[in-house]
Amino acid sequence: MEKRVFNLNAGPAILPEEVIKEAQEQLFTLPGAGMSILEMSHRSKKFDEILLSAKNGIKSLLDISDDYEILFLQGGASLQFSMVPLNLMPPKNKADYIVTGSWSKKAVKEAKRVGTVNIAASTESENFKRIPKPEEIKLDPDSAYVHFTSNNTIYGTQWHAEPQVGNLPLVCDASSDILFKKIDVSKYALIYAGAQKNIGPSGVVLVILRKDLLERSSDSLHTMLNYKTHVENNSLYNTPNTFGIYMIDLVAKHLVKKGGLDAMYKTNLEKAKLLYDCIDSSDGYYKGHAEKDSRSLMNVTFRLPSEELEKKFIDEVTKAGFVGLKGHRSVGGLRASIYNAFPLLGIQELVKFMIEFKAKNG
């Protein structure tokens, strides 16, 4: 078998090896089905079981009450940037957006096509190196909802607690940190998350939606853009990404087996601490982009003393078997995406590499 690298891609990203192996074993003939999951009708009893199991897996991992619907849709977070305001903004036609990075800005762009957007806070002037402080957030008390991005992949920042929004419905793009720990879903009106970081392969977006919000969705919306369509049809109005949902089911089962999200969070804290400690104890050789109290447990962004050294670092770290470390052009430097499935061993090896690289090129 070909050697696998340490995959630090920002997304699509590393998945648990056990899950990929299981999917591989079952790909030609799904046990009891006589065919591949790739060939199975989305209207079959067997697929119904998979869909239900995937929904229940997410519900149980996040302890989600029956007040919420779990949907598996297509079009990624990018289509949710439109679906959220189209469904939830009326009749007030205004909403608060907290802007903490490029993805928040993209969400704002689509919301503005639907109604008035109040930028409740933004850290753009500081190149999104931090999450806004509570006192910086200026909400409109008559807003239809408040939107925020829980983790900012590009900048390596993350909210460590939900923004305080009082009685306003809270909407979250959790694409890059969903399932990194158990959050209190009851604080949210709607959570959406592209699957391709912590949940599964790309091509599915998870939507967790409080049922009372559905009354806002107008019948004049295009059928596929209306949350009611997908709730009424249990994500089966049209053919969904069946393989993607199957993979989400496997990942959810795997997480349960590994001790659930509390265990996952413990490992995530440990992994991130190793890497941030390496940065912080490098006497400024490695410099984090994010301010300390805004640091992400999922994406660790840092720079080296020069762009030349950054290039050299990437060349050598790639040869050492790590891929995906090049930072996004908005920040430059390096980014290590260390999602749930990235192994502790990989972090230990990366830290060892970083210490040696500094010693040789300090």
Added chain:
Amino acid sequence: MEKRVFNLNAGPAILPEEVIKEAQEQLFTLPGAGMSILEMSHRSKKFDEILLSAKNGIKSLLDISDDYEILFLQGGASLQFSMVPLNLMPPKNKADYIVTGSWSKKAVKEAKRVGTVNIAASTESENFKRIPKPEEIKLDPDSAYVHFTSNNTIYGTQWHAEPQVGNLPLVCDASSDILFKKIDVSKYALIYAGAQKNIGPSGVVLVILRKDLLERSSDSLHTMLNYKTHVENNSLYNTPNTFGIYMIDLVAKHLVKKGGLDAMYKTNLEKAKLLYDCIDSSDGYYKGHAEKDSRSLMNVTFRLPSEELEKKFIDEVTKAGFVGLKGHRSVGGLRASIYNAFPLLGIQELVKFMIEFKAKNG
């Protein structure tokens, strides 16, 4: 290895065994990548190669000129029901729709949200048992485009030549027969097709779009609903269904290896003839739903003398190793979906079963 059944599902549907085997072999570690295709960045060089190869595969199989763009999007044909009118109807804001089944009707429903729909022809009053005759089609010469559904999965009817539309742009939902033979793409302005019948797994929709149409797409459209977004970003504006595109690439290569679409068409003709001959030589025991000159090569719909016998047929045929034969409730009876990947041997076995069933229950 577990026995595989004869899969006659309408979609998601049977895929070539060789392709599933290849995908299975490569699932844990894609050769040269050090990771699974499921974990690979859509911005990586390796995925760029896969995407390009998939595009070129489709272009070459259908002999598509450089006047067209090939896109791999999400949301299925159902989202295209909206994207087509949103992008192509302005500024005229009216379009012709030829209605030959449930899917055409769904397309009409979304188009009416955008502008005026002229039903150029419909065979609904005859439960869609045939394709309209040329003289029945009443086009508006000032229409933005003419929309039709090339194959009607539920009713088992298929257009054997494109509708004559003069200079009007022709738009086709080819979800259930794309790649069944080589069509002349230059006759079309836009073709869209959900992948889950002849192209690959579910969760990708192929869009073949004549470039000059892009000038109709308004910048006021939601970003994800604008064809320009996806053309300008080579289907990579956001994370696509990377695994689905990889599978399409494998299927396209497989079709080339098998002799391309002319060879495929020859086999499809042979397969359908066997089944229709069995129906026609049954002295009315098996009765096709579709009129003879509208019969589909992809979906063969037929009834038995009574619903009781139909139930018995399904029970016994399932035990004999065939799945997916229950017809859609709009037509009742049986439906055999015999897409490209369904083997000739399976048809021969099914015909044998049908002859024996009639002999025992005639």
